[in-house]
Amino acid sequence: MLKVVRADLHIHTCLSPCADLSMSPRRIAAQAKEKSIEIIGISDHNSAENVPALIEAARPYSIKVIPGIEVTTKEEVHLLALFANLELAINFQEEIYTHLPGENDPNLFGWQIVANEKDEVLDFNPRLLLGATTLSLEETIDLIHAGGGLVIASHIDREGFSLLGQLGFIPFGLPLDALEISPRLNFEEAKKRFNYDYPLVTFSDAHKLEEIGTVTTSLLVKDLVFEEIALAIKGQAGRRILN
Numbered sequence: 339m340l341k342v343v344r345a346d347l348h349i350h351t352c353l354s355p356c357a358d359l360s361m362s363p364r365r366i367a368a369q370a371k372e373k374s375i376e377i378i379g380i381s382d383h384n385s386a387e388n389v390p391a392l393i394e395a396a397r398p399y400s401i402k403v404i405p406g407i408e409v410t411t412k413e414e415v416h417l418l419a420l421f422a423n424l425e426l427a428i429n430f431q432e433e434i435y436t437h438l439p440g441e442n443d444p445n446l447f448g449w450q451i452v453a454n455e456k457d458e459v460l461d462f463n464p465r466l467l468l469g470a471t472t473l474s475l476e477e478t479i480d481l482i483h484a485g486g487g488l489v490i491a492s493h494i495d496r497e498g499f500s501l502l503g504q505l506g507f508i509p510f511g512l513p514l515d516a517l518e519i520s521p522r523l524n525f526e527e528a529k530k531r532f533n534y535d536y537p538l539v540t541f542s543d544a545h546k547l548e549e550i551g552t553v554t555t556s557l558l559v560k561d562l563v564f565e566e567i568a569l570a571i572k573g574q575a576g577r578r579i580l581n
């Protein structure tokens with residue numbers, strides 16, 4: 339039996355220097371519950387260090403957490419990388435860290451808080467998470483796929499840090515799994531305007547609590563597992579996007 343689930347797969351936590359400090363694991367999980375979101379993707383800039391806490395914080399609500407990272411390529415294009423489990427995401431994070439130069443200046447960019455599921459501060463990430471990696475668009479996509487992940491081009495309708503904003507076009511045959519439309523654009527309008535040969539999804543890209551679940555993508559799946567979500571996004575085996 340297939341069922342419809344609501345997914346918001348692009349949510350930042352207090353680890354992202356640009357996110358609100360209130361974006362703590364417990365509060366994010368509670369807000370997702372409040373908004374009846376069944377699947378959340380945690381996708382901080384160039385890091386997955388708050389994913390373990392989110393998995394624990396979401397457990398009492400039976401909310402499925404998809405481990406993710408929003409990678410910045412050297413072209414300053416944001417790509418959403420989503421993984422089947424924490425281990426794959428952390429493996430990918432370690433690879434990203436070797437290609438991420440610079441140190442964070444909290445006074446300039448903001449704090450990068452690593453928290454636990456009780457919202458206690460464990461650490462401050464010292465890396466320049468807001469910076470670009472030295473990896474090209476193609477290299478990043480290949481690395482995500484090699485690591486078992488899904489690649490979604492972030493907020494393509496935005497001018498800054500998006501594939502279309504930075505390059506002006508989508509390179510022919512680029513092996514993306516989907517394109518994301520930001521909440522700024524009506525999804526119906528976006529479908530007419532971005533008539534590419536890729537599935538379209540829309541997520542909140544929440545940096546504040548109240549933004550979580552403001553836009554979601556409904557998926558027709560069998561279970562709340564990554565493999566089903568991947569099938570639905572790709573439109574395979576009868577699974578599909580319903581928006």
Ligand SMILES: [Zn+2]
Pocket residue numbers: 408416492493499
């Ligand atoms: Zn982004």
Ligand SMILES: [Zn+2]
Pocket residue numbers: 348350408492543
């Ligand atoms: Zn984002």
